[in-house]
Amino acid sequence: MILYELMDYDTLRVIWWALLGALLVGFAVTDGFDLGTGALLTAVGRTDLERRVVINTVGPVWEGNQVWLILGGGAIFAAWPQLYAVSFSGFYFAMFAILLALIIRPVAFKFRSKHESRRWRSAWDWSLVIGGIIPAVVFGVAMGNVLQGVPFRLAPDMRIFYDGAFLDLLNPFALLCGLVSLAMMLMHGAAWLVLKTDDDVAVRARRYGLVAAVAVLVLYALAGVALWTGIEGYRVTSSIVTDGPSNPLFKTAVSQTGAWFGNYLAHPWTMAAPVSGLVGAMLAVLGLCLRWERVTLVVSSASIAGIVLSVGASMFPFILPSSIQPSASLTVWDASSSHLTLFIMLIGTCIFLPLIVAYTTWVYRVLWGKVTASDIQDGRGHAY
């Protein structure tokens, strides 16, 4: 295998950093609307019929959407093994909470309407609400902690030691990020419901969507101010070999106030990410008011993508900073897989990601159109 040396190790690392962002955006945009839809279920659906309408809008697609997360997990494992190891074990209980939600959701979708009892259905409805809220909040809280640095150490043999307690994760800035994340999922879920339903459900969804979109604007701006004034960023202090072996301990780094804004100043084009986050949410407000159903979903997606990418853009080249041993921080240049693995995985991605996008698009087109109460009563084409 000489072929892989055609691409430089450092180029591959940057590509995989971008792909990591793409997968996170893919997850936040697709699974985002069905998490949001789940979270809004009891608020926008008052009767059993209305709730079945809501559930059936995401019924055929939530499984595929959730795979973005599974694929994201697999890709982090394959391309950024040390990131996978540190974050999943460091955020142990947070991951556990996400897992509980992700176990409950598929089961709730499948099982809810298989039994007539009201108590049965209402129990599963609330599981969907909680199962939608928990991952949304936890992902945001995790991002908030990543921005502040996570208390882990690396021993010389790369064993990971973690000095934080679960409750430390719930600090004010992280909770603010959790709320940003929740608000954007709710905005996105509402945009989806406005597009896919009619009558009362759509009216209520529009109302919740407006509140959520305004919340995204305010909370995201607030988080930006907090990051500027109160949160320390990180900076590499030694020289760094961009195509060297993946050993984080070969460099040194320190924390520094304002470091997270260095990239925006040095490369103003990266400002596109936070701007898209804010403008997208503004346009979502506008779209909801003016009843541009499709536009709203698109701008809401743009807002989510911008917010997710802004985290990556401000931290580059850091991926996971350490607050207690800054030199052990994981960066793009020293936490990746080997040259060959990154290359093989890139080939796999180039073949299969376009295919995934193609058949997902086809499935959405087949399922195009609103889900109405009479469809559900007919029982035609709606499984839940």
Next chain:
Amino acid sequence: MELDIVGLSRLQFAMTALYHFLFVPLTLGLSVLVAIMETVYVMSSRPIWRQMTKFWGTLFGINFAMGVATGIVMEFQFGMNWSYYSHYVGDIFGAPLALEGLMAFFMEATFVGLFFFGWDRLSKVSHLAVTWLVAIATNFSALWILIANGWMQNPVGATFNPQTMRMEIHDFAAVIFNPVAQAKFVHTVSAGYVVASIFVLGVSAWYLLKGRHGELAKRSMTVAASFGLAASLSVVVLGDESGYLSTEHQKMKLAAVEAMWHTEPAPAAFTLFGLPDQDARETHYAIHIPWVMGLIGTRSLTTEIPGIHDLVDLAKVRIRQGIRAYDALEQIRAENSVKAISPPLAERFEADGHLLGYALLLKRYVDDPRQATDAQIDQAAWDTVPQVAPLFWSFRVMVILGMFFIVLTATFFVLSARRRLDAHPWLLKVAVAAIPLPWIAAECGWIVAELGRQPWSIEGVLPTAVAVSNLGVTTVLTTLIGFATLYTGLLVIEMKLMLKAIRKGPEHEHVRSPGGTVPILGHSGMLRTAPMISEE
């Protein structure tokens, strides 16, 4: 097993894996059976086959959701509970997992929605294509997962990089075409087909006993019996291939499964029955069949199969070599430099580097393996022997059940060919009672494969005791109890729903005609009014 952090993490992984594996085999097999039924429907246009597709599809759907839910836990757990493992082998092990998502799971999860929601939106042929895509993708999922698992049993194509302190890939083709992985894939997938076939056979037999849905039941039995016969034959033949390969790659596992404490002159005898005693290091009341083991394990009359004592002696030698590699590694690490390692040091490491994992076996007893006493080396060498009794018994239960499945499916295959499926009620009762047995066989197979790999998480490379995350005992205990509670609750609910769906039987088939919907198949499964079938 001690309930320290290693023991608890293993317990949690074993529990979640065994639980996940309750759903996977049925999903694997039912996806193909359902696709076969729908193919018959599309080719014959007979609505009973559409009804069968939908009925077994519903059961597939309930099961699929549970498989997805429990599968996510498996992927996350490597990072959560086995973080040193994730760092140490992520460069190789992560790739098949990611490719599984890219190539198989995405397709399966995207199209499974259309399978249920697309009946009225797709043409007959498009819907059939969707069903086959689900079935194919499901089976591809299994391929990638077993490539990952096969690498844990036979870690080919990778070497240790002292600068990054982890295994790194050098030959990706070797990982994919790993013979152990290939043998495991066909064996496991066939096992899934057996599970689903016996499930369909048993449920249909129950309908026949109750005198319900006769048409659906008989046709389903015909499909299940023929598919199941082929699958159970292949599961046994390919299981034998697995056994043959472990003679080559996992000698200790084979010796433990056979409770073979001492090397016997070739060809070795097969122990039909016995009570293996780990402490006394012998097997009581053993009943031997001469020659058989030698033939299965080596396919020759002259090759010896090494016994446990000899393998432990070999492990002692390897541990000492591993310590030399560890010493070289410590000096490399002391340099802590991004620059290339000095050639003499690199050479010293390379001499014994492939046995570094054996030095890590000592980590349980001493922080620095170089300080280990002879007694500790002996102890570590004996640690390479897995739990003999559970392996010995799980293997025998699995094999006996495998043989039984051949007989059972063959019987119904003959009955079906003679159109006498309902002639012998006692046989139908046997088929109903047999429903849980393939699951027992499948779980036994998992125990043989994974318990037999201990004390290694990666055979010969990374001991399980070293692979865990540094978590608190109470932390893991909390999630262990959490998973156990949730899983038990869900299993009860899933069983209830499956039973409810089975008791309810197939849905009335509605066929749209210009005048509205006309029910053509009644609840009893008899044809009521079906003069003309005008579809779509």
